Amino acid sequence: MSISENLIKIKSELPAAVKLIAVSKTKPESDIMEAYNAGHKFFGENKVQELVDKYEHLPKDIDWHFIGHLQTNKVKYIASFVHLIHGVDSLKLLKEINKQGAKNNRVIKCLLQFHIANEKAKFGFYKDEVFELLAGEDFKSLKFVQIVGVMGMATYTDDENQIRKEFASLKNYFLEIKKRFLTEPYFSEISMGMSADYKLAIEEGSTMVRLGSSIFGIRFYSKF
Numbered sequence: 571m572s573i574s575e576n577l578i579k580i581k582s583e584l585p586a587a588v589k590l591i592a593v594s595k596t597k598p599e600s601d602i603m604e605a606y607n608a609g610h611k612f613f614g615e616n617k618v619q620e621l622v623d624k625y626e627h628l629p630k631d632i633d634w635h636f637i638g639h640l641q642t643n644k645v646k647y648i649a650s651f652v653h654l655i656h657g658v659d660s661l662k663l664l665k666e667i668n669k670q671g672a673k674n675n676r677v678i679k680c681l682l683q684f685h686i687a688n689e690k691a692k693f694g695f696y697k698d699e700v701f702e703l704l705a706g707e708d709f710k711s712l713k714f715v716q717i718v719g720v721m722g723m724a725t726y727t728d729d730e731n732q733i734r735k736e737f738a739s740l741k742n743y744f745l746e747i748k749k750r751f752l753t754e755p756y757f758s759e760i761s762m763g764m765s766a767d768y769k770l771a772i773e774e775g776s777t778m779v780r781l782g783s784s785i786f787g788i789r790f791y792s793k794f
């Protein structure tokens with residue numbers, strides 16, 4: 571099936587409340603344009619330079635999501651246009667995003683990335699770190715970032731119960747933060763689910779799925 575056929579089929583099967591981020595990392599701009607011409611406007615990238623190049627060349631009404639691990643010294647390259655940063659995993663990074671937001675006079679939307687997987691290599695906060703951060707004075711002074719939700723990646727495994735458990739834990743973190751710290755309506759997103767596990771993620775409460783290979787086909791390098 572073509573990119574546009576994949577996209578239309580997947581969209582027709584997603585619940586209306588679940589947003590689809592088409593993960594276009596490593597894929598050429600022509601692939602993105604095929605999805606764009608089929609009506610899709612939300613794309614995700616995980617490398618700063620690649621994102622900047624694509625932003626510069628492609629239509630300006632695209633919402634660009636940064637889904638990778640963001641290095642502090644690279645925030646400045648995407649701060650003027652990025653729609654949502656999914657992988658915020660330190661106070662240091664949040665402060666830098668705030669600083670660059672101030673420079674560009676825009677509030678930058680972010681998700682707090684939680685470590686929910688069994689695997690060591692994945693980035694993200696542990697629960698206690700986030701609660702400490704949200705309770706702190708440093709956080710309250712950040713006027714140019716808005717935390718609109720949480721993000722996480724499940725373990726890469728065939729064990730559905732394991733995956734479900736991890737997604738459910740992310741949903742619980744979200745609910746607890748919403749109750750105790752970020753009670754405003756804008757705190758509303760749970761970004762979880764990739765091509766292999768998005769159906770489980772939706773059943774466990776995802777509001778945003780990040781799909782790459784199921785739309786664009788396999789990539790010719792490893793997942794991260």
Ligand SMILES: *Cc1c(COP(=O)(O)O)cnc(C)c1O
Nearest residue numbers: 593616637764765780781782783
């Ligand atoms: C690559 C990537 C995806 C998409 O992965 P697929 O398995 O191709 O759907 C989603 N989220 C993140 C953070 C990624 O790096």
